[in-house]
Amino acid sequence: MNGGPSGFHNAPVARAFVLACVLLTAVFGVRGRALRLGLSYQDIIKTFQLWRIFASVFAFSSTPELLFGVYLLYYFRVFERQMGSNKYSVFVLFSLIVSSLFEIIALMLFKDPTANVIASGPYGLIFSSFVPFYFDIPVTSRFRIFGLQFGDKSFIYLAGLQLLLSSWKRSLLPGLCGMLAGALYHLNVFGIRRIKFPNAVARHFSRFFASSGASSSRTSPNGNIAGNISSFTGRQTQRNYPPVARAPPPEPPESSIAMLVSMGFDSNAARQALMQARNDINVATNILLEAQSR
Incomplete structure (x- = not known):
């Protein structure tokens, strides 16, 4: 862990x-x-x-x-x-x-x-x-x-x-x-x-906490470089290339759904949260907790 x-x-x-x-x-x-x-x-x-x-x-x-x-x-x-x-x-x-x-x-x-x-x-x-x-x-x-x-x-x-x-x-x-x-x-x-x-x-404070040696491009939570992706998408648009289709979110494993259900969450809500979090159980837990606090 x-x-x-x-x-x-x-x-x-x-x-x-x-x-x-x-x-x-x-x-x-x-x-x-x-x-x-x-x-x-x-x-x-x-x-x-x-x-x-x-x-x-x-x-x-x-x-x-x-x-x-x-x-x-x-x-x-x-x-x-x-x-x-x-x-x-x-x-x-x-x-x-x-x-x-x-x-x-x-x-x-x-x-x-x-x-x-x-x-x-x-x-x-x-x-x-x-x-x-x-x-x-x-x-x-x-x-x-x-x-x-x-x-x-x-x-x-x-x-x-x-x-x-x-x-x-x-x-x-x-x-x-x-x-x-x-x-x-x-x-x-x-x-x-x-x-x-x-x-x-x-x-x-985000500027204050940022590392002085960090790259100007931003890293997205799933590990992709957001700056490179956005610039590449912009070049595609300028050249009239067809937009790249995004892959559908992966189907959550039943073990992850069962774990969230054991914590007291609804199974359908757990499935949706896992799909939104791309099967990251910690992120999915936070999504469900945020939804409950609203």
Whole structure:
């Protein structure tokens, strides 16, 4: 289970977030400040060092936490492909802001004046992503190890458990706050799942997140180069060539339809969604979920 095509294809926001985590963790680690990034009651409530909230959102305090965290962020790029970069950006901001608020409330309740009770790193986003991972990503295969049954999602859960318990109470608390934020997003509080950034803002950030070395042509979700196709079609039109007939969508396999039906979707709707998604079950799941939320 790899979360779709390799790399950050169609996931520029996830790519930018992963790069920010790696770079800031390296910067604070070189300066020897990584272990002092965790939030504490003294820093936030008494001395009001709000910059620590921003730093703790991106920078991990140790290399093992960085490795597990980046692995999970890389896998969860699948949600940006399902939602689109605009909605995924809203999901990222909602998860980080709400989980940070829960963490600050927890600090006020603990009132620990000295210890860093909350570990540093994007625990809010990572563990918020486990909520749609649990509800929206189906198990596609099962296997047994030493008589115990596992699914292809098990490795993601094990990586999440390792990160959740990496610093015991310091990492357990932000992980739980992230899960609460993800649950609120899943419940669609305040209609958050329908919110999008305005087109002008989305265009601005799409240019910001775009790779500086990217080609001017655009890659379509199925791997074709959109710029080359459009230019080729234009040349055909100018030369009065007959239009190229598009191949009909492939007939969905019954196993894919059965999997979507087992998730609670109607069989006819599942078939149509799979045909529209050209048998990509993750994209089809997102189409059905979007239709239900309208």
